[in-house]
Amino acid sequence: MYCQGCGSILPEEAQYCNKCGLKQEKGLVGYSSKIQDPAFQKYLKNSNKYAVIFSLIIAVIAIVGFTIYGETSREMDNPGAMFIGLGIGAMFVLIAIFQVLGKKKSKTWDGTVINKTLKKKRRRENTGDDNSYLVTYMQYDVTIRDDRGKTHHITATDDATLYNYYNVGDRVRHHGGLNTYEKQDKSQDTIIFCNACSSLNDIKNDQCFRCGCPLLK
Numbered sequence: 001m002y003c004q005g006c007g008s009i010l011p012e013e014a015q016y017c018n019k020c021g022l023k024q025e026k027g028l029v030g031y032s033s034k035i036q037d038p039a040f041q042k043y044l045k046n047s048n049k050y051a052v053i054f055s056l057i058i059a060v061i062a063i064v065g066f067t068i069y070g071e072t073s074r075e076m077d078n079p080g081a082m083f084i085g086l087g088i089g090a091m092f093v094l095i096a097i098f099q100v101l102g103k104k105k106s107k108t109w110d111g112t113v114i115n116k117t118l119k120k121k122r123r124r125e126n127t128g129d130d131n132s133y134l135v136t137y138m139q140y141d142v143t144i145r146d147d148r149g150k151t152h153h154i155t156a157t158d159d160a161t162l163y164n165y166y167n168v169g170d171r172v173r174h175h176g177g178l179n180t181y182e183k184q185d186k187s188q189d190t191i192i193f194c195n196a197c198s199s200l201n202d203i204k205n206d207q208c209f210r211c212g213c214p215l216l217k
């Protein structure tokens with residue numbers, strides 16, 4: 001196993017770390033040392049790779065699609081149509097690159113859940129023929145303050161799962177790179193979220209049913 005504090009490799013049943021001295025929590029309390037598992041780095045590398053490849057495929061479809069449209073329709077001509085396709089394609093690739101960079105930049109930090117709110121909200125939806133109507137939806141928000149005093153939000157629309165999962169006072173760790181949160185005390189939980197793909201798993205499982213990464217417990 002790995003030390004829950006410094007990540008050193010320890011014998012499987014070690015109670016204290018022989019490098020940094022930290023007591024190793026057992027059961028479902030304490031941040032999991034399994035975050036050191038190479039499966040997470042592998043997952044990240046693959047998901048970033050697929051996000052970029054996917055955006056490149058969309059870009060090619062946009063460029064080819066608009067160029068064909070420019071050749072065949074009377075509404076648009078080439079190279080004008082091709083340039084529009086090029087612009088849309090470049091936008092998709094840029095969004096993918098920014099998402100990958102954003103994940104790489106995100107840091108690991110610890111914090112506390114300080115507030116939970118639930119709001120009924122409205123948004124206007126267009127029907128396409130100059131008409132619009134109002135849709136009501138629920139917005140769930142969990143506020144976390146990190147130990148340096150900065151607040152962060154986890155928000156969801158029409159889905160109370162995360163809202164119910166966190167309680168005010170819970171200690172949480174944000175895992176940089178993965179951009180996900182881990183609850184320190186999981187002893188009262190029946191579910192756990194995968195810290196790689198965010199899938200909902202049974203707390204009894206050791207590995208995510210979807211991506212195979214170890215569950216952090």
Ligand SMILES: [Zn+2]
Nearest residue numbers: 003006017020
């Ligand atoms: Zn240690």
Ligand SMILES: [Zn+2]
Nearest residue numbers: 194197208211
């Ligand atoms: Zn997963």
